[in-house]
Amino acid sequence: MTTPLDLSGLDKRVYTPHDTPIEAMPTLSAALGNVNLYIKRDDMLGLTGGGNKTRKLEYAMADAIKHGADTIITCGAVQSNHCRLTLSACNKENLKCCLVLEERVPGSYKEDASGNNYLFRLLGAEQIVQVGLGEAPAAVDKMADELRAQGRKVYCIPGGASNEIGATGYVSCAQEIQKQLTSQGLKMDTVVVASGSGGTHAGMTVGFLNSPTTKVLGISTRHPKEKQTKHIQELAQKTYRYITKDPSFSLAEDTVVVYDDYVGPGYSLPTEGMAEAVTMFARLEGILLDPVYTGKTAAGLIDLVRQGFFPDGSNVLFLHTGGAPSLYHYQPIMKMESSPKPSTATTDESAEEKKSD
Secondary structure (H helix, E strand, O other), rough: OOOOOOOOOOOOOOOOOOOOOOOOOHHHHHHOOOEEEEEEHHHHHOOOOOOHHHHHHHHHHHHHOOOOOOOOEEEOOOHHHHHHHHHHHHHHOEEEEEEEEEOOOOOOOOOOOOOOOHHHHHHHEEEEEEEEEOHHHHHHHHHHHHHHHHHOOOEEEHHHHHOOHHHHHHHHHHHHHHHHHHHOOOOOOOOEEEEEOOOHHHHHHHHHHHOOOOOOEEEEEEOOHHHHHHHHHHHHHHHHHHHHHHOOOOOOOOOEEEEEEOOOOOOOOOOHHHHHHHHHHHHHOOOOOOOHHHHHHHHHHHHHHOOOOOOOEEEEEEEEOHHHHHHHOOOHHOOOOOOOOOOOOOOOOOHHHHHHO
């Protein structure tokens, strides 16, 4: 495929009436050495606090409205950025919103917690139900049945809005990036993205199919490499087929790239690399990351640069998917360093292995 996919026929709401900027990160680049780092500021997207779910919700909410919904149900972790932004979109569209929060780490849910949990209450969720790990799908179905029995028109958005409808938002983002790079006379060798619920990674993979010289590299924030790669592969194929109405499309198996080295002990659990990455971005570039997604993704980026994974002089774009509102909740787990650790890149065997993946 050499031409961008045509998204013009798809229903879409507009929550960000402008492109988000691509900025150079010269101080971080100098501290790490040998590569030129850039950042796509999707933390500046519209709705409450910004972040990648805004792009997905432009398509998901359009589909909900098309189906006559008056109530949206969605789910996420206890500090879910997706739930925050879905609530915000519902307020804009004058729809009711109910949340199912999944406690993925035992004891992590606190009704009076700060961060996104505080914003759930401020934004006015109609219902908030907290469940255990793996129980969210059944809880969403139960809530939907109860509300439909009351005559409500319910539309359920999956966690992260990560189905083929939501992922289309990041096909659009990839096209926006390519347009910006052309206008700025830039070329990116690699785009580094968080790989969690998968819509962002899958959408970016599809969106860059027409640009084979740019590699999309996903840093898993939860699942092992094999499981996450399979999930992204399947979702990317569904997304392409949804947009093109071509049921025969098959994505080449080596298209999806996932590294799972930076998850640490588990989803949302802190790592030293994450804490260092959050600190470095704040103190060297004045940019806030979150500990769950962008912090671990940035930890992967920094480690790969230090390993010499990226050839000297490479242009590498970090997709900032937002999440800063949750940073305040996680303050107790952040080990604040007196200064970030500058380092020059070195090549080792693991870097060579990753290059050959």
